[in-house]
Amino acid sequence: MKKYVYLTVLLALFLTSAKAQEVVTGIVKDASGQTIPGATIILKGTSKYAASDVDGKFSIAAPKDFPFTLQVNITGYQQKEIDIYELSEEPAEITLKTANVLDEVVVIGYGTQKKGDLTGSVSSVPQLVLKQPISSFDRALQGAAAGVQVTQTSGQPGAAVSIRIRGGNSITGGNEPLYVIDGFPVYNSNADASAGVTAGPSINALSSLNPSDIESIEVLKDASATAIYGSRGANGVVLITTKKGKAGQNTLTYDAYYGTQKVLKRVDVMTSAKDWAVLKNEARANSGKAPYYTQDQINALGEGTDWQDEAFRSASIQNHQISLTGGDDRTRYAISGNYFKQNGVLLNTDFERYSGRINLDRDFSSKFKVGVNLTASKISSQVANDGIVNALLSMPPTVNVRDASGKYTYQSEFETPLGNPIATLEKEINKTTTYRMLGNVYGEYTFFDGLVAKVSFGADILNNKQNRYIPSDIYQGANSNPTGKAYVGSKFANTWLNENTLSYSKTFNQKHSISVVAGYTQQAFSVESAIAGSQAFVTDQLTYNDLGSGSVYTQPTSGSSSWALNSYLGRINYSFDQKYIVTISGRADGSSRFGKDNKWGYFPSAAVAWNVSREDFLSSFKTISNLKLRLSAGITGNQEIGQYLSLATLGSNTYFFGGQTYIGFAPNRIANPNLGWETTAQYDGGIDLSLYKNRINFVFDAYYKKTTNLLLNVPLPYTTGQSTSLQNYGSVENKGIELGINTENVTGLLSWNTNFVFSVNRNKVLTLGDGADYIISGANIAKVGQPLGSFYGYKTNGLFQSGDDIANLPTINPATTKPGDRRYVDINGDNKITQADDRTLIGNAQPKFQGGITNTLSFLNFDLSVFLQGSYGNKLFNQNRQQLELLTGQQNASVAAYDRWTPENPGNEVQRAFEDPAPVNTSRYVEDASYLRLKNITLGYNLPKSITSKIHSSQIKVYISAANLATWTKYTGFDPEVSRNEQSTLGQGIDYSVYPSSKSFLAGLSISF
Known part of the structure; x- marks a missing residue:
């Protein structure tokens, strides 16, 4: 039994x-x-x-x-x-x-929202652009989002870019957007990754973040979207979300690519030693001097040195990344490691990054979860000397790179000597190394359905060191006594952040939906820096590693500063029947940067939206999938002015008494207790339209922005003891339109999608305060009634000819003017050319419109993407060309010198050769910098499953890609998208000695298990 x-x-x-x-x-x-x-x-x-x-x-x-x-x-x-x-x-x-387009979730400030509930202007950057071979993700924003203007300030690998969202608002304050990386706000300024040893372009602090780690980028543009960031929202906000693990999708992926780069373009200069020698003799003859070369010497000269050919190289670029993502229903993880190396197209320049990332989310219960986002990186870069490109263009072709013994030629032998730029590139050390750790930890608790509390703590720690050594056997290190120079700079910056938010969302009676968020945040920043130097070294062997071995010390410098920000924020979003939506948001910021009587600023916004497509009267229009109208208004601020500018400060000075040196202090700034925010009021109207079951999607916005209380240095009476004071004066406006179109042209076995963005912005200075009409900075001017980025100088109308009555014509200097010299327009008609009366506006750096178009096709296992980007109507002041057309015989010249004025060739474009002319800012050097660029083209192939299954791989993809493959432009310089003065708004659009951009060709592999 x-x-x-x-x-x-x-x-x-x-x-x-x-x-x-x-x-x-x-x-x-x-x-x-x-x-x-x-x-x-x-x-x-x-x-x-x-x-x-x-x-x-x-x-x-x-x-x-x-x-x-x-x-x-x-x-x-x-x-x-x-x-x-x-x-x-x-x-x-x-x-x-x-x-559904309306159901797609978009990241916004302090939360997420369905597209159907959005009332603000938000652009999503396609994931495709982040797959380009770039050192920093901000370069990928170019042509990818309407209303976003990206200017590459230098082709130096890892260099900073300048970004303007809906135009520049400030003249002296910051104009860059606020970046929020996994909830942590970061402002990217020129000096973020610099210890202060200047000799080249700034290295971009954002390049510490690996673009391959980014899941999504959202650009917040109007006040409804940015007001919740208050005093830092006036220039727009870029939200970056890094990749996170997903339950049930455990994946190991290896991505890599390798390629080569070449300089995008070269500037045409004289490379014939004989032709340049003739030019030099001519310049001396026109200056009343004897020839430098005899005819026999000219005949004996060789072909000449092409200095650009000696400096530019084919440079490698490579990227390797391993990532592991996955999780279960309670724990999600994403771990990655990355190595990126980009050699510059100029000798001995490069950028290298090691980075690692960990994102971890854990649900301890249905009510409580925690998460960690952590990125660590090391970036290092060898930077070219700031004037090296100008030196390459200026060095005459009669000078050899090396002498007969094989050593580098020290300098040119002429009256104004120039150092050998190849020796400088090869032997000068100018290295920057930055360690950065950025991360936060958060906890969320759900009290009951819809009510969630979140507390987060984060830190951004940056440790930077710059080493520079100029050896004694190159021109820059030996052109003065003592010889050999070394500098070491260090900078340590840290930011901590605490955010506390309470959010509630609920739908009542299937008609009324409400979403509320309120919070308190606090953030503080501190930085310490020091620079030390020494000169006159016995040997170059120790470089910067033993400053004590130099016999002459340079004066050391050090400094520290800090700021703090306390904030209260809130937003209410209400929707009735998914048709009528209202959003009200605001923030109160208290900043240590401003005067004691003006510490707090208040930044409200309101927006409404109407989902017209949900109305019954549109139900019969089957072609319309979605139609939404948006309207918003609000106020945002700008606190990017530096520290302690509202306070009276003292500066150190050196005094000599009785043969002794003493250090004393004297006032160098007067207090301004009322110093406050630059305030931007913005109004936006938008239309979202989707047709044919969301196969065609339009987003259109029109906006107006007015920035008041500009932070300007205002002249003071001499009785105050100071010349200027930073005060709130003046106003600037921006207005424009934006259009984004996304289409699914073909679906099925063959698919074809198109993404198109287009934007127009018009900028104008309204007032400069206290009766001021303009501010001049070099070739730039900020003038009331005109846009920022305007150029100021003389208009030219050809050259004086032999038959002209020069004595009775308007000239700058009638006593020395001769045939072949440049003529200028007499603006005021007084028959004289003077700075005060005859200089005028001669162009503007801002484009009339800009845009980009991306086409993506796939067929069977193949996919192809083609990205074109362009700008129209912007001008550049080509200062390189200005220098090369001086025709002094002291430096090299443009090939335009072949058509210079002579009695036998009385042309009307290129002036005569003359040994000592003064450079004059004229309209001749303001060029049309409009361009259309094939920004990226990529062809990929996914290996068939019959092959991938043999190694148990879920996917293997190989691809080839080219970046900056072709550029169509009339601009004669290296590149039509440059800016010598980096992120400056007042000094934008100057092209002078900027590191050239490059084009690249690469092959890549992606394999997943």
């Missing part, structure tokens, strides 16, 4: 076990019948999950009780729930619909 009992129990256990091991199988497809890999299938109410394989197939253990529900979801598709009532031998076929 006992045997039968044991057998019955064992049989029951076996049957129970067999039943518990029963599984549900299925296949996940899209509407066109294509299988979907990577979809997550969760057994609702449990921790069991599975993921669809490369063929879209899955299997998941079935519970013993029926019915049960499977949840199927993947990014880009609507989530679907399947009720299972019984098991079947046939696999379940699950078809997912493409996510």
Whole structure:
């Protein structure tokens, strides 16, 4: 009897076990019948999950009780729930619909929101642009989002860029947007990754973040979207979200590419030694001097040195990344490591980055979860000397790179000597190394459905060191006594952040939806820096590593500063029946940067939206999938002015008494207790329109911005003891339109998508305060009634000819003017050319419009993307050309010198050669810098499953790519998108000795398991 009992129990256990091991199988497809890999299938109410394989197939253990529900979801598709009532031998076929445009979730300030509920102007940057071979993600914003102007200030690998969202607002304050990386706000200024040892372009602090780690980029543009960032929202906000793990999708991926780069373009200068020698003799003859070269010497000269050919090289670029992502229903993780190396197209310049990232999220219960986002990096860069490009263009072709003994030529032998730029590139050390750690930890607790409290703590720690050594055997290190120079600079900066928010969202009676967020944040920053130097070294062997071995010390400098910000913020979003939406947001900021009587600023905004497509009267219009009208208004601020500028300060001075040196202090700034924010009021109207089941999507915005209380240095009476004081004066306006179009042109086996962005911005200085009409800075002017970035100088109308009555014509200097000299327009008609009366506006650096278009095609296992970007109507002041057309015979000259004025060639464009002319800012050197650029083209191929399955890989992709492959422009310089003065708004549009940009060709591989 006992045997039968044991057998019955064992049989029951076996049957129970067999039943518990029963599984549900299925296949996940899209509407066109294509299988979907990577979809997550969760057994609702449990921790069991599975993921669809490369063929879209899955299997998941079935519970013993029926019915049960499977949840199927993947990014880009609507989530679907399947009720299972019984098991079947046939696999379940699950078809997912493409996510509705209105249901797509967009990251906004302090939260997320469905596109259908957005009232502000927000642009999403396509993920495709982040796959370009770039050192920093901000370079990828160019042409990818309407209303965003990106200027590459230098082609130096890792160098900073300048970004303007809907135009520049400030003349002397910061104009760069606020970057928020996984919730941590960062402002990227020129000096962020610089220890102060200047000799080249600033290295971009944002380049510490690996672009491959970024999941999404959202650009917040209008006041409704940015007011919640208050005093830092006037210049726009860029939200960066890094990649996170997903439940059920455990993936190991290796990505790599390798390629080469070449300089985009070269400037045409004289490379013939004989021709240049003739020019030099001519310049001396026109200056009343004897020839420098005899005819026999000229005949004996060789072909000449092409200094650009000696300096530019084919340079490598490479990237390697390993990432591991995944998780279960309670823990998600994403871990990555990256190595990036870009050699510059100029000799001995480079950029190198090591970075690692950990993102971890853990649900301890259904109510409480925590997360960590942490990025650490080391970036290092060898930077070219600031004047090296000018030296390459200026060095005459008669000078050899090396002398007869093989040593570098020290300098040119002429009256105004020039140092050998190749020796400088090869032997000068100018290295920057930056360690950065950026991260935060957060905790979220759900009190009840819809009410969530979140507390986060974060830190941004930056440790930077710059080493520079100029050896004694190159011109820069030996052109003065003592010889050999070394400098060491260090900078340590840290920022800490605490944010505390409470959010509530609820839908009542299926009609009324409300979402509320309120919070208190505090942030503080401090920085310490020091620079030491020494000269006159016995040997160059120790370089910068032993400053004490120099016999002459340079005066050391050090400094420290700090600021703090306390803030209260709030936002209410209300929607009725998903048709009528209202958003009200605001922030109160208290900043230590401003005067004691003006510490707090208040920044409100309001917006409304109407989802017209949800109205019954549009239901018969089947072509319209979505139509929404938006209107917003608000106020934002700008606190980027530096520290302690509202306070009276003292400066140190050196005094000599009785043969002794003493250090004393004297006032160098008077206090301004009322110093306050630059305030920007912005109004925006927008239309979102989708047609033909969301296959054609339009986003159109028109905006107006007015910035008041500009921070300007205002002249003071001499009785105050100071010449100027920083005060709130003046105003600037920006107005414009933006258009974004996204289309699905072809779907199915062959797919073709197009993304197009277009923007127009008009900028104008309204007032400069206290009766001032203009501010001049070099070739730039800020003038009331004119846009920022204007150029100021003389208009030219050709050259004086031999038959002209020069004595009775307007000239700058009638006593020395001769035929072949440049003529200028007499603006005021007084028959004289003077700075005060005849200089005028001669161009502007701001484009009339700009845009970009990306076409993405896929067929079978192939995919192709083509990205074009361009700008129209912007001008550049070509200061390189100005220098090369002086025709002094002291330096090299443009090939335009072949057409210079002579009695035998009385042209009307290029002036005569003359040994000592003064450079004059004229309209001749203001050039049209409009361009259209093939920014990137990439062709990829996904290996078939028959190959990938053999190594148990889920995907293997190979691709080839080219960046900056072609540029169509009339501009004669290296590159039509440069700015000598980096992020300066007043000094924008100057091209002088800027490191040239490059084009690249590469091949890449991506493999996932």
